[in-house]
Amino acid sequence: MRPGSICVQAMNKIETSPERPIPDRGSADKRLPHEEPAGERPAVQVDRLTKAYGPVRAVDGISFDLYPGETVALLGGNGAGKTTTLSMILGLLKPSSGSVTVLGHDMSSRPIAALSRMNFASPYVDLPQRLTIAEMLLIYTKLYGIRKGRRRVEETLERFDLVALRDRPLGKLSAGQKTRAGLAKAHINEPDVLVLDEPTASLDPDTGDRIRGDLETTAKVGGAAILLASHNMDEVMRLADRVLMMRAGRIVDEGAPRELVDRHGRRDLEEVFLAIARDQTGHEHRETPDGEKA
């Protein structure tokens, strides 16, 4: 979808004048990887984003765009900077420099306007353990200002196959059921931007497959932009239009999953991941205009 180096991407960055409207939900067509999102304004724009803790740069000047209907996967080993990047995109962490713009709103100065149209799921961030699934979802309908919240809860319970568990406290769910409840919460406001950290962790293959199908629908039919951090390479191959490979806080390569596999001459994405994580790519690193290696 947005092939090529970061250098190309940075130069091709689409202007974001306030006059250019963000497409309505459902208007995003079913684009295939490598198709240009002609004329569309990015749902998420990350521009030279940096987070430094003293001398350590957890994220080091990364830039990328995420378009409506697109699924982008962030891949990288532990400490590569994925979670820090996601945190800054969600407004949970203030960047040291650079910017994140979500749905036209700067996340440093106006995060709330964007947050009502975003959502997030991660098995590593819990939901209130003593509430039932239905209670938790109802509370989130109110947090997201959704009218007719109870109806919305019923629709979401049905969509995520949670009707039978609706009155069960979250603390009494299995790991897989909790993951489903977290995903249900992440869809409660029908977000335009969905940030997912290991979305199908702890799910059995059948449920995982159904959830992945649902995420495909969310992006391709619903038009949501999905940013995904995952260590499940099969999942990334299936869901991601584009992969951003991170190492030591930088994006060291990017492309469609199949394109990355071919370019690195590996058998699958896992081998690409291992090669990049262990810096065995043999690739000549390219320089971006700001000196970033890509």
Add this chain to the structure above:
Amino acid sequence: MSAPARLSGLEASITRIGAVVMRYILVMKGSWPRLAELAYWPTVQMIIWGFVSNFFETHSSWVASAAGILIGAVLLWDTLFRANLGVSVSFLEEVWSRHLANLFISPLRPYELAAALVTTSFVRTLVGVLPAMALAIPLYHFSIFEMGFALVAYFSLLLIMGWSIGLFVSGVVMRYGLSAESLAWLLVFAFAPLSCIYYPIDSLPEWVQWIAVMTPSAHVFEGMRAVLQEGVFHWDLFLKALALDMVYICFAGLAFMGFFAAARDRGLLLQQGE
């Protein structure tokens, strides 16, 4: 599913505050031990101080001058204590359940969370203190409700002071993590000797009096004694306490927002939890 219709503006803000309050009320409602725990300690305190009061009424002319002066004092002190816990423990529940990040990823603003904590604290304080206040009537023939307007005024002043301490503690926990959680129970006790709960301000050493008059609670307890002993509501004490409360709550609110900004800067919001 189609995109749901959304609220906006003030209506959305009030709904978000209501959502967080609802979250705490549902947890409280779903657990009778939690409900009982809220009322348990104020009731035990009231019973103990009732017996102490009975004893001193025959051995101290000062206590004998107003029936229930000690019981009234302990009930109002518990109001302050519960108001503080109502805010800080509710906040700690978010941290213990590692839910804080999900809240701040929603459109909930930090000041809306503070408003929700304060509202929840009001409910928790009523649930905690009202049974003890009511039980004092049959047990010790003392009705704090006979103070009428004065009770409402002092109750409100102590609520605001308790909320201030609770918000400050919540901010500290947000910034420094659960290592600071014991402050939720301890910090309020630093105000106990200065609040002159059971003795008049002028019984303190002079230099301590200078510090005591900087606490709203000292004026409240002084005022409560005046009502019970002289039957007079001292507006000057009320206004001093109110002015100090305004300073306290503004400071606490700013501190809460400042600690939130510091936590956001350091990436602590995603890491909160046990």
